[in-house]
Amino acid sequence: MLRTQGLTKEFGGLTAVDSVDFELDAELCSLIGPNGAGKTTFFNLLTGTLSPTEGTVELRRDGTWEDITDASPHETASKGIHRSYQVTNVFPNSTVLENVRVAEQAHSDDATSFWRNVDHYDEFTERAHEILDRVGLSHRAEDLASTLSHGAKRKLEVAIALAGDPTVLLLDEPNAGVSSESVDEIRALIEAVAEDYPVLLVEHNMDIVMGVSDRVVVLHQGAVIADGPPAEVRANPDVQSAYLGGYEPGSLDDDTTAAGSDRDSEEGMA
Amino acid sequence: MEAGWPREYLRDHTAHILVIALLALYPPVYHILLNSPVSAETQMLLPTVETMVGVLYFGLFAISFDFISGYTGYLSFGHAVFYGTGAYTVILIANGKLPLLGPGTPFMLSLLVGGLIAIVLAMLVGLVSFRLSGVYFAMITLGFAQVFYVFVRGWDYVATNPRDGPAVGPSHAEGFQIGVPGIDQLSLSIGVLTGDEVALLGSTLSGTEVSYYMIGLVVLACYFAMQRVIHSPFGRVMIAIRENEERAVAIGYNTYLYKLGAFAISGFFAAVAGGLFAGFKRSASPENAFYFLVTGDALLASIIGGFGTLAGSLYGHLFDETVREFLSKAGQGGGLLPYLRALLGQETLDATLVGDTTIGGLIDLLLNGHASLYVGLVFVLFVLYVPDGLLGTLRARLGGTFAEALPAKLWGDSE
Numbered sequence: 001m002l003r004t005q006g007l008t009k010e011f012g013g014l015t016a017v018d019s020v021d022f023e024l025d026a027e028l029c030s031l032i033g034p035n036g037a038g039k040t041t042f043f044n045l046l047t048g049t050l051s052p053t054e055g056t057v058e059l060r061r062d063g064t065w066e067d068i069t070d071a072s073p074h075e076t077a078s079k080g081i082h083r084s085y086q087v088t089n090v091f092p093n094s095t096v097l098e099n100v101r102v103a104e105q106a107h108s109d110d111a112t113s114f115w116r117n118v119d120h121y122d123e124f125t126e127r128a129h130e131i132l133d134r135v136g137l138s139h140r141a142e143d144l145a146s147t148l149s150h151g152a153k154r155k156l157e158v159a160i161a162l163a164g165d166p167t168v169l170l171l172d173e174p175n176a177g178v179s180s181e182s183v184d185e186i187r188a189l190i191e192a193v194a195e196d197y198p199v200l201l202v203e204h205n206m207d208i209v210m211g212v213s214d215r216v217v218v219l220h221q222g223a224v225i226a227d228g229p230p231a232e233v234r235a236n237p238d239v240q241s242a243y244l245g246g247y248e249p250g251s252l253d254d255d256t257t258a259a260g261s262d263r264d265s266e267e268g269m270a
Numbered sequence: 271m272e273a274g275w276p277r278e279y280l281r282d283h284t285a286h287i288l289v290i291a292l293l294a295l296y297p298p299v300y301h302i303l304l305n306s307p308v309s310a311e312t313q314m315l316l317p318t319v320e321t322m323v324g325v326l327y328f329g330l331f332a333i334s335f336d337f338i339s340g341y342t343g344y345l346s347f348g349h350a351v352f353y354g355t356g357a358y359t360v361i362l363i364a365n366g367k368l369p370l371l372g373p374g375t376p377f378m379l380s381l382l383v384g385g386l387i388a389i390v391l392a393m394l395v396g397l398v399s400f401r402l403s404g405v406y407f408a409m410i411t412l413g414f415a416q417v418f419y420v421f422v423r424g425w426d427y428v429a430t431n432p433r434d435g436p437a438v439g440p441s442h443a444e445g446f447q448i449g450v451p452g453i454d455q456l457s458l459s460i461g462v463l464t465g466d467e468v469a470l471l472g473s474t475l476s477g478t479e480v481s482y483y484m485i486g487l488v489v490l491a492c493y494f495a496m497q498r499v500i501h502s503p504f505g506r507v508m509i510a511i512r513e514n515e516e517r518a519v520a521i522g523y524n525t526y527l528y529k530l531g532a533f534a535i536s537g538f539f540a541a542v543a544g545g546l547f548a549g550f551k552r553s554a555s556p557e558n559a560f561y562f563l564v565t566g567d568a569l570l571a572s573i574i575g576g577f578g579t580l581a582g583s584l585y586g587h588l589f590d591e592t593v594r595e596f597l598s599k600a601g602q603g604g605g606l607l608p609y610l611r612a613l614l615g616q617e618t619l620d621a622t623l624v625g626d627t628t629i630g631g632l633i634d635l636l637l638n639g640h641a642s643l644y645v646g647l648v649f650v651l652f653v654l655y656v657p658d659g660l661l662g663t664l665r666a667r668l669g670g671t672f673a674e675a676l677p678a679k680l681w682g683d684s685e
Contacts, residue, residue, distance in 0.1 A: 047520065074520075074525070077520055085517075091518075094509065102506050103521040105506065112504055113504060115499070117501050118503050160521060
């Protein structure tokens with residue numbers, strides 16, 4: 001669905017992403033790595049928010065690979081690469097329904113219509129309701145997004161990404177900051193969504209990563225150091241040393257803290 | 271459509287009909303009150319019909335400012351450029367100074383031409399300015415506006431004395447006609463002196479009153495057009511940009527193009543407002559058309575009326591003008607100062623309070639020529655205590671727009 005070849009991003013002397021060859025199929029693939037490993041930068045390269053120093057990004061649609069290395073963020077989104085954000089990034093003073101509806105509308109030629117009333121376009125509203133049903137927010141449809149609890153906002157994040165029939169979903173820590181009671185709901189949501197769409201998941205909660213992923217890719221200092229089924233990656237000595245700095249190899253379960261270099265978050269992580 | 275749709279339509283638009291009716295009744299009510307026992311109080315409190323004409327066209331300008339600034343969140347501090355463009359276009363056409371368009375060009379067409387020129391200008395300014403956001407966008411549009419302001423001040427093609435600005439010359443001595451171009455029966459002239467007088471129901475509407483209604487019609491049409499855009503899918507994208515532009519991009523909108531489109535629409539209506547202003551006043555100057563304080567007045571109107579409410583800007587400007595006129599000295603329909611002078615009488619005014627200060631002197635000191643000071647204070651109070659503005663606060667109270675809430679209150683819930 002989505003692949004990169006030799007993808008590299010340098011910020012001055014720092015190589016944030018170091019010639020990454022990666023391919024995402026119809027699967028749930030988790031991207032993990034310690035702080036500053038380049039996960040969020042990698043996401044930003046895929047969506048066009050950043051342009052790579054070297055390498056290519058390609059998207060497979062209708063059986064052919066299309067080079068989207070230089071596409072801008074709105075272009076990659078229209079092509080079907082949808083993302084959710086690590087720090088909640090919704091339309092705060094719009095209703096929950098409108099948050100999803102406007103995202104659904106983005107994938108239609110009718111978005112530029114400036115003369116007909118928005119109520120005329122029922123199909124966007126209907127699909128928005130379906131998506132809200134799916135993430136379990138339909139009872140909050142008419143509330144302002146800013147009034148949602150943090151956990152509900154995380155669901156809305158995913159709902160917005162789901163709108164407009166994505167080709168691939170990039171979920172950037174959907175669990176960030178979610179209380180332990182709600183983690184299971186979001187986890188179930190990720191699993192349900194992965195049945196319909198290829199998902200690339202950045203996640204720090206190792207229970208979830210090991211439980212839901214078909215495949216785990218580990219980034220360390222911008223480079224891929226491991227790629228394989230969860231159990232295999234867990235046992236990989238390189239991974240253990242990357243996470244634990246070479247000290248006492250053991251469980252990965254409880255060592256993670258803050259994520260990408262540019263964002264903060266996730267109190268209450270397991 | 272179901273059989274009941276006209277009723278349904280009227281029901282949904284109760285608030286609009288109410289506001290339009292109130293505005294339409296203003297001139298006769300003002301006239302009646304002026305000839306009643308409360309004449310002096312009316313003169314003190316209520317703005318004159320001529321002031322109300324200004325409220326309408328400048329209100330339209332403030333609405334167009336709110337359209338771009340209140341809905342996309344990009345403060346267009348150079349909005350006066352479009353207002354000035356509309357005003358100058360109308361006068362230049364009337365003076366035969368615009369190629370291809372003679373002095374006989376219908377006013378309605380001049381308004382349209384001014385609007386189209388403003389769209390082109392908005393595109394040019396927007397192409398550069400929308401690469402920036404936040405305060406930088408405000409600053410660069412302000413910069414553009416000042417460039418245009420200085421330019422028209424020195425451009426001696428537009429007027430013999432460009433610093434004073436152009437006035438409509440003898441090539442267009444008759445009033446500007448609003449209505450259907452080419453059909454005299456469906457057009458009426460505007461202007462204080464040049465406006466048509468109309469005999470209606472045994473009384474005569476003065477030129478100013480006719481101007482009030484005709485300009486009101488254009489403003490109303492423009493308002494509904496902008497409201498329609500806001501309620502369209504395009505308008506929802508504008509709101510999405512205001513709410514969170516990063517996410518709007520991430521869900522697939524080329525926000526740059528949407529912002530440009532919104533800016534062009536806004537510029538068009540600002541120019542129509544400027545054209546109405548020039549058509550009514552028959553002159554314009556760099557100071558009252560292109561200067562950045564013109565934009566400042568629109569900002570004031572939007573903040574007082576409610577940012578991002580469209581109609582609120584008109585009410586905000588009405589409020590602003592009413593307070594200004596109430597506090598200004600005689601000349602334009604009275605105010606507090608002449609009222610107090612007349613009420614208290616010369617003897618009381620001459621009575622001394624402390625030392626040399628007479629009561630009359632004190633009133634003079636407090637009120638004479640200080641309207642702007644008090645309006646400024648009102649503005650500060652609004653920003654502090656009514657941050658959502660008049661209409662914004664009303665909406666928050668009602669839990670929806672006034673137009674939606676009023677029918678439900680009056681006629682009960684539908685369905």
